[in-house]
Amino acid sequence: xxxxxxxxxxxxxxxxxxxxxxxxxxxxxxxxxxxxxxxxxxxxxxxxxxxxxxxxxxxxxxxxxxxxxxxxxxxxxxxxxxxxxxxxxxxxxxxxxxxxxxxxxxxxxxxxx
Amino acid sequence: xxxxxxxxxxxxxxxxxxxxxxxxxxxxxxxxxxxxxxxxxxxxxxxxxxxxxxxxxxxxxxxxxxxxxxxxxxxxxxxxxxxxxxxxxxxxxxxxxxxxxxxxxxxxxxxxxx
Numbered sequence: 001x002x003x004x005x006x007x008x009x010x011x012x013x014x015x016x017x018x019x020x021x022x023x024x025x026x027x028x029x030x031x032x033x034x035x036x037x038x039x040x041x042x043x044x045x046x047x048x049x050x051x052x053x054x055x056x057x058x059x060x061x062x063x064x065x066x067x068x069x070x071x072x073x074x075x076x077x078x079x080x081x082x083x084x085x086x087x088x089x090x091x092x093x094x095x096x097x098x099x100x101x102x103x104x105x106x107x108x109x110x111x112x113x
Numbered sequence: 114x115x116x117x118x119x120x121x122x123x124x125x126x127x128x129x130x131x132x133x134x135x136x137x138x139x140x141x142x143x144x145x146x147x148x149x150x151x152x153x154x155x156x157x158x159x160x161x162x163x164x165x166x167x168x169x170x171x172x173x174x175x176x177x178x179x180x181x182x183x184x185x186x187x188x189x190x191x192x193x194x195x196x197x198x199x200x201x202x203x204x205x206x207x208x209x210x211x212x213x214x215x216x217x218x219x220x221x222x223x224x225x226x227x
Contacts (some may be wrong), residue, residue: 009154034147034215036218041221041223042220042221043119043203043218043219043220043221044157044203044218045218046215046217049215065122087159090155091157098161100147100162100172101157101159101216103149103156103157103158104154104156105154105156106154106155106156
């Protein structure tokens with residue numbers, strides 16, 4: 001499948017600050033995007049998703065922004081907490097491959113006290 | 114509610130030995146099932162997916178195979194492990210018939226081939 005990659009492999013933020021994690025994708029047919037959080041030694045957990053007919057979606061302390069023009073996805077975490085420290089993956093799928101998600105390499109978020 | 118179970122959590126196997134990882138899903142029927150592998154510091158690579166009993170699709174050529182003997186059971190196997198098979202293996206499921214839906218992951222199996 002086509003590559004879904006992340007701009008930065010690591011990100012360190014101070015507790016209480018906002019975090020922004022970026023993701024670029026190359027498959028122009030991608031129409032569904034998910035952010036996952038993976039804590040050490042565990043499976044990924046769903047955070048938030050967005051479909052291509054939207055450009056913004058908000059959850060609890062998280063916001064996902066989608067810019068289809070430049071094929072860019074971002075995850076914003078408000079008031080970052082120590083428990084937010086984890087690896088964050090973006091994943092995409094398209095109607096051409098409805099049964100599989102393509103994952104990026106991940107960004108390690110570290111929250112500093 | 115739906116749950117997914119994957120075992121064992123960790124496994125150390127010698128090169129050339131067989132492998133069998135099992136995954137079961139509860140609380141849903143006819144799920145799509147997936148096996149992913151994650152190398153250290155890397156993203157998730159789809160190995161196999163299944164849309165029904167006995168139906169297996171392989172995404173990459175490899176030393177591994179998958180089987181789905183029951184609706185909610187997915188097994189990852191190898192006859193002879195290679196050092197390069199070491200990694201973190203994740204089972205996942207998603208709802209059938211929906212074009213865009215999230216996948217729910219198990220807790221993973223850390224396989225070390227020595």
